[in-house]
Amino acid sequence: MDVFEAIKTRRSIRKYKPDPVSDADLQKVLEAAHWAPSWANTQCWRFIVVRNPDIKKQVAGTLMKVQFGEDWLKNAAADAIVQAPVLIVACAQKGVAGYTRDGTPVTDKDDWLLFDVALSIQNLTLAARALGMGTVIVGAFDAEKAAAILDVPDGYSVVTMTPLGYPDHTGQAPPRKELTDIIYTDKYGKS
Amino acid sequence: MELFEAINNRRSIRHYTTDPVDDDKVNKILEAGRWAPSWANTQCWRFVVIRDPDIKARIGQSLMRIKRDDKLVDNPGTKAINDVPVLIVVCAEMNKSGCKPGDATSKDFVTDKGDWFMFDAALAVQNMVLAAHGLGLGTVIMGAFDAPMVEEILGIPEGYRVVILLPLGVPAREGKAPPRKSLDEIAARDRWDS
Numbered sequence: 001m002d003v004f005e006a007i008k009t010r011r012s013i014r015k016y017k018p019d020p021v022s023d024a025d026l027q028k029v030l031e032a033a034h035w036a037p038s039w040a041n042t043q044c045w046r047f048i049v050v051r052n053p054d055i056k057k058q059v060a061g062t063l064m065k066v067q068f069g070e071d072w073l074k075n076a077a078a079d080a081i082v083q084a085p086v087l088i089v090a091c092a093q094k095g096v097a098g099y100t101r102d103g104t105p106v107t108d109k110d111d112w113l114l115f116d117v118a119l120s121i122q123n124l125t126l127a128a129r130a131l132g133m134g135t136v137i138v139g140a141f142d143a144e145k146a147a148a149i150l151d152v153p154d155g156y157s158v159v160t161m162t163p164l165g166y167p168d169h170t171g172q173a174p175p176r177k178e179l180t181d182i183i184y185t186d187k188y189g190k191s
Numbered sequence: 192m193e194l195f196e197a198i199n200n201r202r203s204i205r206h207y208t209t210d211p212v213d214d215d216k217v218n219k220i221l222e223a224g225r226w227a228p229s230w231a232n233t234q235c236w237r238f239v240v241i242r243d244p245d246i247k248a249r250i251g252q253s254l255m256r257i258k259r260d261d262k263l264v265d266n267p268g269t270k271a272i273n274d275v276p277v278l279i280v281v282c283a284e285m286n287k288s289g290c291k292p293g294d295a296t297s298k299d300f301v302t303d304k305g306d307w308f309m310f311d312a313a314l315a316v317q318n319m320v321l322a323a324h325g326l327g328l329g330t331v332i333m334g335a336f337d338a339p340m341v342e343e344i345l346g347i348p349e350g351y352r353v354v355i356l357l358p359l360g361v362p363a364r365e366g367k368a369p370p371r372k373s374l375d376e377i378a379a380r381d382r383w384d385s
Contacts, residue, residue: 001193002192003194007227007321027374030378034377037320039334041369043377048382049379050381052381055381106334108338109338114304114307115313118310122313122314123198123317126318137228137314139230140302141302143302144303152383153383159304160310179225184239188237188346188347189346189348
């Protein structure tokens, strides 16, 4: 699939078919994630591939509910994690991206782990799309509980997760801001 | 260009020609950034496209200088920023990504990560570097610079921050792929160790 087609047709998928994901396709999406650039090539990302239904269910239980008016509803992604044959959990080593070798932060942003993990996850979502699979990037979960379930050691943080499987709906593109609202020329605010 | 080819062959480009890049290509790259997903579709990213050589030169001075033979010398990235026809400065609005929806002034972060602006900006940036490569152009993601200095140069308002600098131009030299850890080192099954 063409790179622009993958970028423009990727959707967040919240319903999955039970159809299995082959090891070969799984390998392709993980390799795509791993080819992302990173701070001084530190590659702080680590991926846990969860196929075990019981562990998937436990991790789905860490997702936060979504407020809808007065009501608190289950996040649709929680069901998606149970449905999809694979859950990919992206973790990161703390204190490497954005730091000098002696552990001093280089910038006013401190740890760049969110940034570097996102570069790799975006490659992964695009690769999945090109292989006909769906993903949805989940951030609203209890990361400490997820770390306990998955035996993630101290010094690492669970950053994000996505179900991986075949879509059971087409997904909708939520409206984007106009380019003129987000792009300026030469100075901020100048169009 | 085929997606996997773009992902596998994209390199961080540190040497550029001064050849021009037309607006049509710049727009395609920005459009690719805009199509990234974001926290509750908050789209906190903002892009400043700089062609003005004087502004580029001033921003080039915000890069951290490096020590060579006990002397501080210009970061090689400074030359890259001066050489390229276009510098994209990626900024982000604070207190949107990672917050409870609906409340624009809320600093009520949902997770232990606080503001997710770095994450969402990076999703857009990865789309942009792949799109640029697909158009035969080079990029390099720069994070090690004095962001408050760039915020001042560009007149970035309160509530927004500069995240990265992205030079965009025609590569003068092929980039090299630094070695990656093996997949075994970074991927595990079901739990951390197994």
